[in-house]
Amino acid sequence: TETPPDLADIAARVAAVPVLAERLGGDPARWEVREIGDGNVNSVFSLHGPDGAVCVKQAPPFVRVAGPSWPLTPHRAHYEHRALQEHRRHAPDHVPEPLHHDPGSHLQAIEYLDGHVVLRQALIAGPPPDRLGHQLGDYLARTLFHTSDLALPAHRKRALVAEFEGNTEMCAIMEQMVFTEIYHPFHRNRWTSPHLDADVRRLRADTAVLIAVARLKDRYLTSRQALLHGDLHTGSIMVSDHATHVIDQEFACFGPMGFDIGNLLAHLLINYFAATPPARGDETAAQTRLLETVGTVWTVFATRFTDLWRTTPTGDSYPAALFPAGTDTLHAERLRYLDEVFRDTTGFCAAEIVRRVIGFARPADFTTIEDAARRATCERGALRLARTLLLDDHHDIHDVIEAARRSRHH
Ligand code: SR1
Ligand code: MG
Structure with missing residues (x-):
């Protein structure tokens, strides 16, 4: 109709x-x-x-x-x-x-992005493009650094924050879909039933999980760290042989940097789990490349972000009058800042994985697996990773990659 x-x-x-x-x-x-x-x-x-x-x-x-x-x-x-x-x-x-x-x-x-295809479709068909991790790490570092208080003078930052506060209806979709409606009976939820019924019941009954997710929701609601894309999944990214472009910014708002980074990593990892063979088996070459890409996104983001902060500290939060550009006074502080972004990243990554298994907007990586039992096996591995990311400490991106491997083999 x-x-x-x-x-x-x-x-x-x-x-x-x-x-x-x-x-x-x-x-x-x-x-x-x-x-x-x-x-x-x-x-x-x-x-x-x-x-x-x-x-x-x-x-x-x-x-x-x-x-x-x-x-x-x-x-x-x-x-x-x-x-x-x-x-x-x-x-x-x-x-x-x-x-x-x-x-x-x-x-x-x-x-018009000539010669580009949607990244999700490219990943369903084959391994990630070679430069993908570098390009997306670079994109994240630039967009997040330059819209944060590390780069923007306070008056400009406040004006931008005020402008994007108006995007409330779109943010409300995220608030509901990512952090709330999947954790209780809601008419739009649609997981692979009955195979995952017990998994969903267990997750919803786990108070530690519910608190971890509520803490992330509080962070999404209260942080105004940088101007986010707001919906950075692999359907919002177009790739060609040489280039990567990010589209579909309609959920844009100011929020925690880890929301964008975590979303992206969640969808790379969803694709990793969607390729799980029916029986326990070795990782395919495409899966190894996906995990390498996860590592590259984070390390390139962290390196470029640190460089930008060191060379162009034009914002007001760490005033250049006190911390002049090009000096190393802030070295330890930059590491601490990035540690906090990393913690947010792993948390939001987990929340996004869970909602894409249980909620309304399920990704084609999973839904194109026709055999429901096989699909549930893949999705269960992803839920296992999400649970450990929500509840356990992960020191660096290599810990996350190893946790993904263990969750698939469990
Ligand atoms: C009603 S919108 C459903 C989902 O699609 C978008 O891509 C967002 O992720 C949203 O949660
Ligand atoms: Mg979209």
């Missing part, structure tokens, strides 16, 4: 914006318009003309996959556009160019 998208209307709206019409060239009646989105929330189109292409996103006043029965603010398009602008400024190699935003129709146009 879904209404087919009005492709002619999309073309007409684009034709009315000179900068877009020029980019495409030729007669708008002859542009090739296709719906290309497969995300949960928005409709996405590509438009090709003789001179070029653009990507167009339209935010209907509801959740795309659910339809009008699940209303959702279309103003999410505004926050996505603003986050694209802010993040693009700091990581131009990894964020597509925002070209246009029409607040009236909640329509945005973004650079």
Whole structure:
């Protein structure tokens, strides 16, 4: 009963914006318009003309996959556009160019990423691209450092925080979906039943788990550490042979850096568990590469972030008047800061894994496994990892990688 998208209307709206019409060239009646989105929330189109292409996103006043029965603010398009602008400024190699935003129709146009595919699909089909871990570690370091109090003067930071506080409806989705509704009976939950029924019951009855997750929710609600992407899963990342671009910033808000990093690691690890063979077996080459990528994301993030802090400490929290750039006075303090980000990262990684097994938005890595018993085996391994990440200390990223291996073999 879904209404087919009005492709002619999309073309007409684009034709009315000179900068877009020029980019495409030729007669708008002859542009090739296709719906290309497969995300949960928005409709996405590509438009090709003789001179070029653009990507167009339209935010209907509801959740795309659910339809009008699940209303959702279309103003999410505004926050996505603003986050694209802010993040693009700091990581131009990894964020597509925002070209246009029409607040009236909640329509945005973004650079068309030629030759790219969605990372989740690439990982379901094969190993991670070689440079993925470096590129995403670099993206995270740049976007998170430059939107934090380490880089921004306080007045600018407060203004940005105030601006993104308006994205409340989108944050509320995360607050509910990630930290709350999966831990009690809720009509949108949909785990692999009956295979995982006992696992879900056990998790919900575990007070230590519930407290650990509530602590993370409190952190998501109260921290304004940096401007987050807010939904950094592998469906929000496009890759080509050489490049990696991050899209879909509609959940952008200020929050703890570990929320973005943990989300990304969760989805790399979900793919690792989804490839679990039915019987106990060695890791495949693709799985080994995934774990290496997990390690690289964190180490590149931590190294670049430290370099940025050392060389461009332009923010107000550790004033340059007291801690001049290029000195080593803050060496131990930087390690402590990153330790805290790492603790957040492992926690949010765990929370994201759990919600993707039990909740509404289950990832294709798992759902494309047709055999329910086999799917449950993969998902159970992921839940095992999440539980240990929530409850036990993990000193560094190698501990996390070893915990993933143990959880798969259990
Ligand atoms: C209603 S939105 C469902 C999920 O899809 C998005 O990608 C977010 O992760 C959200 O939780
Ligand atoms: Mg999305």
